[in-house]
Amino acid sequence: MENFSILEPPFKHLEDSLRTQLQKYGGGFGGLTLLRPPTPGVSDNPFKFCVHDSFGRVVGIAAYSQREAPRAAAIAAEKAKVAKSSLGVVLGSVILDPIALGEVEGLSYVVLPRKYPLSNSPLLWRLQRRSLRPRLLSWLRSVTRETISTPSEAEVCRDFLDPLKDVADDGSFEGSVRSEARLAVDRLLKGKWAPKHVLSHNDLWKDNILLDSGAPWVKLAGKFAIIDWGGSHIKGHAIYDLIRLSSSVCLSRRGLTHELQEHSLILGCSVSDTKCYLLASLGFLGRHLECFPRERYCAIVHSCAKTLFSCHGVSYD
Numbered sequence: 001m002e003n004f005s006i007l008e009p010p011f012k013h014l015e016d017s018l019r020t021q022l023q024k025y026g027g028g029f030g031g032l033t034l035l036r037p038p039t040p041g042v043s044d045n046p047f048k049f050c051v052h053d054s055f056g057r058v059v060g061i062a063a064y065s066q067r068e069a070p071r072a073a074a075i076a077a078e079k080a081k082v083a084k085s086s087l088g089v090v091l092g093s094v095i096l097d098p099i100a101l102g103e104v105e106g107l108s109y110v111v112l113p114r115k116y117p118l119s120n121s122p123l124l125w126r127l128q129r130r131s132l133r134p135r136l137l138s139w140l141r142s143v144t145r146e147t148i149s150t151p152s153e154a155e156v157c158r159d160f161l162d163p164l165k166d167v168a169d170d171g172s173f174e175g176s177v178r179s180e181a182r183l184a185v186d187r188l189l190k191g192k193w194a195p196k197h198v199l200s201h202n203d204l205w206k207d208n209i210l211l212d213s214g215a216p217w218v219k220l221a222g223k224f225a226i227i228d229w230g231g232s233h234i235k236g237h238a239i240y241d242l243i244r245l246s247s248s249v250c251l252s253r254r255g256l257t258h259e260l261q262e263h264s265l266i267l268g269c270s271v272s273d274t275k276c277y278l279l280a281s282l283g284f285l286g287r288h289l290e291c292f293p294r295e296r297y298c299a300i301v302h303s304c305a306k307t308l309f310s311c312h313g314v315s316y317d
Contacts, residue, residue, distance in 0.1 A: 027053030163283025200236025
């Protein structure tokens with residue numbers, strides 16, 4: 001049996017663990033090759049490896065935690081399991097079940113079955129968007145509908161009011177962002193907006209959407225999977241995932257306006273309150289940055305606000 005690995009210690013210990021777990025999986029275990037190192041400056045971003053069988057074929061992708069965040073891979077796997085359970089069989093089918101998981105030298109790892117990234121070719125990506133966009137948006141509406149719940153008073157303060165106050169008081173944000181956050185606080189305190197919890201992924205964009213196969217015809221219309229659930233919340237915020245997804249799949253302003261109307265109907269709020277949801281979500285994320293760089297967070301805040309405000313005719317400055 002040939003070993004296709006090109007790794008050196010300390011990753012050999014990971015190979016030894018996977019060899020034991022995957023010896024009866026498909027064509028056995030042939031080794032690992034590094035797919036992608038962690039994102040610089042983000043310590044909870046794991047190493048990514050291609051998992052080869054004994055014939056050299058890639059059968060899975062392994063995520064192996066860094067020492068600065070040793071449970072990152074395990075937490076992502078646990079949150080994915082909770083999210084899948086909350087969604088049921090049909091909606092949850094987009095969340096992959098691990099083929100191996102464990103811990104080596106105090107660092108957690110998880111192996112997911114191989115799926116295929118969306119294309120970087122401008123032409124093929126345009127065709128993929130056309131096929132995937134309505135299905136992704138429909139899936140997200142269904143997730144919002146199926147997971148909606150009413151927060152307690154304490155949860156309203158913790159998850160909505162306090163995060164909105166953070167945004168309103170943060171001088172690093174644009175003036176329109178802070179003023180809209182103050183308006184959201186006012187609507188909440190006066191009972192004009194009654195927020196709801198929903199399942200949120202919190203990193204829903206192109207790189208976390210995979211296809212079932214790499215075959216050319218499937219690349220255009222195959223089943224999709226959604227990965228990287230480490231930042232998800234079962235009692236999360238609506239609208240943020242919609243804004244990130246709409247930007248990633250190049251949804252038009254008209255299309256986004258329609259989706260905002262659909263989500264507001266599900267949430268039982270006015271369309272203008274989608275601003276409240278987004279800003280509360282951004283404030284909440286700001287309270288839980290952990291290893292995520294502050295400058296990247298601020299860029300996301302401004303990008304998301306600009307995208308949403310344009311649908312409401314709010315001047316962004």
